[in-house]
Amino acid sequence: MVFSNLVFLFVFLPIVLLVYYIVGNSVKNYVLLLASLLFYAWGEPKYVFLMLFSIALNYIFGLLIDTYRKNLSLKKLFLTIAILGNVLILGIFKYANFFVDNINNIFHTSLELEPIPLPIGISFFTFQAMSYVIDVYRKDAEVQKNLFSLSLYISLFPQLVAGPIVRYNTVAEQIKKRMVHLDKFTEGVKRFIVGLAKKVILANSFGEVADGIFSTPAGELSVATAWIGIIAYSLQIYFDFSGYSDMAIGLGKMFGFDFLENFNYPYIARSVSEFWRRWHISLSTWFKDYVYIPLGGNRKGPNRTIINLLIVWTITGFWHGASWTFMAWGFYFGILIVLERIGLAKILAKLSTPLQHVYLIIIVMIGWVFFRADSFSYSFAYLKTMFGMNATRFVDGQALIYVNDYWMIFALGIIFSIPIIPWLRKKIISLTNYEKAIVPVLSITLPVVYMMLMVVCMILLVNSTYNPFIYFRF
Template sequence: MVFSNLVFLFMFLPIVLAAYFLLPRMFKNFILLLASLIFYAWGEPKYVILMLVSIVMNYIFGLMVHKFRNQIGYKKMTVALAVIANIGLLGYYKYSNFLIENMNSLFDLNIANEPLPLPIGISFFTFQAMSYVIDVYRRDAAVQSNIFDLALYIALFPQLVAGPIVRYNTVADEIKKRVHSLELFSEGVRRFIIGLSKKVLIANPMGELADTLFAMNPGDMSSGTAWLGILAYTLQIYFDFSGYSDMAIGLGKMFGFNFLENFNFPYISRSIAEFWRRWHISLGSWFRDYVYIPLGGNRKGPWTTYRNLLIVWTITGFWHGASWTFMAWGFYYGVIISLERLGLSKILEKLWRPLQHVYVLLIVMIGWVFFRSDSFDYSFNYIQTLFGFNGTQALDNATFLYMNDYGYVFVLGVIFSMPVMDWLKKLLYRENSFMGRYAVPIASPVVYMGLLLLVTMFLVNSTYNPFIYFRF
């Protein structure tokens, strides 16, 4: 089940909200846990068992780490086993096919390789569970003795299948006791509708165009059409994933949880390092705290720092998918961020500000080619077409046809990838403003209801509704 599904919007969510707020406080966590398991089981019931195994396993590891808190050797061994077990679980389902394919190719073997369906959200809930055990080890979080409370943390449906990756210590108190208010609930509803609108009204149309163009042979399209394809994917992946994060954060607020932000308008960045401080913030901070810093971070000299950056970014790419192109995509960013640390950032700072934005967008869009493509051959051919290196036309009839059909979505995507809403709020809510004091409170509900109706119309009339990050 996905948030932009009519069944979720008009059946599952209303029923869960009604049960949650009508029943006494003592049943609220039970309702949320039950709803979360049903939500996850909707598409693939058998993988609920896998999640329950992960919950029980990490519950036991947490108790053991706490038990050995004053016995350093046993404590280290236990947390090491927890990491190995979690990585092993993730690796079996996500990377075993990739490993077998490469072993067969490299050593001319014939190992049987039955494709394993990837359990939705396994990368996210595995990282959450693992961070809980590590934080107990570090004494950054208290051990959870109630397995149902830990299960709720790992399985909580708003952020279960595509993040944001929530640290246990940020929600531990709210699992035990949360504040509910009309103001917080209303804020959650507004945030959810904004995310839903980003997903359905911008990400979906852009996804349809990106899928159409990336299914073509790069040699058969003009440079202009290739740029439209990668721009469409650039907008799709941002509005798809940030829209999901907005919906997750909004749902969390409806139930009394305050999740941290996961996106902060990354496409307005002026360096790649800044871009990654703004994009998928929860994943970046996870790798920083649990991989980069334990490797030594930037504390052991410049060359160790560059080595650590390359390792972390290559692993980040591999986290996204079992493919050499994902690893190359991660390594690509590791190299660029290392170059910025070496001195490129000082050169960038001297450039005209618009050129800094052009630099970031160009680097990011080239990176998205590798991220979106299934092979290196396709990626390199596509990049050649982008820059006209393979003799293709600059523009053709298809370019103008796609611009005519999708031009308004491109305009909306570009506008709302910038913090225009923040600027408008500052303008409208400024002190002594008639608009801020009277018109905005009246117009706001109308706007949000209009967006919800528009989204519903789009969902009724379209069957294209994927979430990119569900496959990670």
């Protein structure tokens, strides 16, 4: 089930909210747990047992780590087994086919493995479970002795299938006790509507453009069409994923949870390092805290720092999908971050701010080509077309059609990918008597705006069958 599904919006969510607020506080967690398991089982019931196995695995080893805390060797052993168990789950269900195919290609063997469907959100709930046992080992979090509470943490449906990756120590107290008041619930509803609008109005529109262009052989595209395609995909993946994160944060508030922000206008960054401090923040911090720092971080000299960065970013790419193009995408950003660390950042700092933004946008879009394309050959052919190296026309009729049909969506996408609304809010506050002049107007107009956004989303959902979530496959 997805948040932009009519069944979720008009059946599942209203029923869960109604039951949640009717029952007493002692039962609320059980209602949410049952709803979360039903949410996950909706599309593929058998994989709910995989999640239950993951919960049991991490619950047991969390208890063992805590019980034998004073025995360092046993504690390390239990942590190692827990991590290997989680990695094995990912390895079997996400990477097994990839490894078998590559073994066959390298050694000319004929090993056969039935295609294993990818369980939705497996990377997200597995990483959350791993962070729990690691935090218990490090004493960054208390062990959870209530199996149902840990189950709720790992399976909580607002952030279950596409993040943000919620760290246990940030919600442990909220699982025990949380309060919801009208203002918080209202804020959650607003945030959910904004995320839904990002997804349905913007991301789906950009997805139609990107899919149409990337399904065309790169040699048949004009330079302009290739650029339209990658700009569309860059905006699609941003509004798709940040929209989902907004909906997750909004749903969390409706049930009393406060999740950390996952996006902070990444396209206004002026370096790759800054971009990744703004994009998918929960994943970046996860790899920093659980991979980069344990490898030694920047504490073991410059050469080791470079190696650690390249390892982390290659794994980051592989986390996104079982494909060499994903690994190359991660390695590509690792190289760029290394270059910025060893001197490129100082050179960029001497450039004007607009040039720094141009550098970042072009670099990121080149990376998105590898992320979106299905093969290296198509990626390189597409890049050659983008930069006029494929002997194709600069502009063709296809490019003009896309510009004519989607110019308003592109304009809206660019506007809302930068913090223009927060900037306008600050400007208005600084220039007016905000409380007296603006608040009364906003109290009337904003509810109307949110209602209109919701109506537009409903119309588009009813009339469209194109409604994918990019990060569901990760």
